[in-house]
Amino acid sequence: MVTKGERTRRRIVERAAPVFNTRGYFGASMGDLVRETGLEKGGIYNHFGSKEELALAAFDYSVGVMSERFDEALEGRMGTLEKLLAVVGVLGGMAEDPPVRGGCPVLNTAIEADDAHRALKERARGAATDWLRLVGSIVKEGVASGELEGGTDPRKVASVVVATLEGALMLSKLNDDPAHMERAVEHLEEYLRSLSRPDAGSAQAGRGS
Known part of the structure; x- marks a missing residue:
């Protein structure tokens, strides 16, 4: 059973995220957090020992929302290409529908915390690594099943997909123009389709029989 304290803690995290x-971590003041959460400073510190602890929890929450989006997008997807395009759709959708107001939490945190906040940088690195592993694991399965060309490098594809979309997100946000993301998604869709074997459909059907 969820306690009142746990509910309050979650509400603080959801509103602080x-x-x-x-x-950003350095730009967010305690006054901002007090105003957003509706709690006094002491009330926040009753649940979090420091601003850093709250920031880390808020980052974890934001990444968790992204994970839920991946899970929902991949649910029921059978083919490798279908799964890869679903992942592209989730990351590509952040330009106009971010998981948390402000854009991609991984991109924002990575840029701000690069040389300024080690703990947040490690959190961002971990989340980005999880995304790379997600794409890489799908590609690896596709190669093993015969749906993708045998020489396809899972790590290379993962880097191209994640880096292209995060870069496009940065340009879209910087220029207030989602066209950068739209072009990136279109390019990646063509790229991923080019990796599929011509007989990929029959290979998948054979697996399911």
């Missing part, structure tokens, strides 16, 4: 994701 957009503050950190929009203003």
Whole structure:
């Protein structure tokens, strides 16, 4: 059973996440957090020992929302190409529908915390690594099943997909123009289709029989 304290803690995290994701760790003041959560400073510190602890929890929450999106997008997807395009769709959708107000939490945190906040940088690195592994594992399965060309490198494909979409997200946000993301998604869809074997459909059917 969820306790009142746990509910309050979660509410603080949910309301603090957009503050950190929009203003950054150093730009977000306790006044901003007090205003957003509706709690006094002491009330926040009753649940979190420091601003850093709250920022880390808020980042974990934001990444968790992204994980839920991946799970929903991949649910029921059978083919390798279908799964890869679903992942592209989730990451590509962040330009106009971010998981938390302010954009991609991994991109925002990686840029701000690069040389300034080691703990947040490690969190961002871990989340990015999880995304790379997700794409790489799908590609690896596709090669093993015969749906993708045998020489396809899972790590290379993962790097190309994640880096292209995160870079496009940065340009879209910087220029207030989602066209950068739209072009990136279109390019990646063509790229991923080019990796599929011509007989991929029959290979998948054979697996399911």
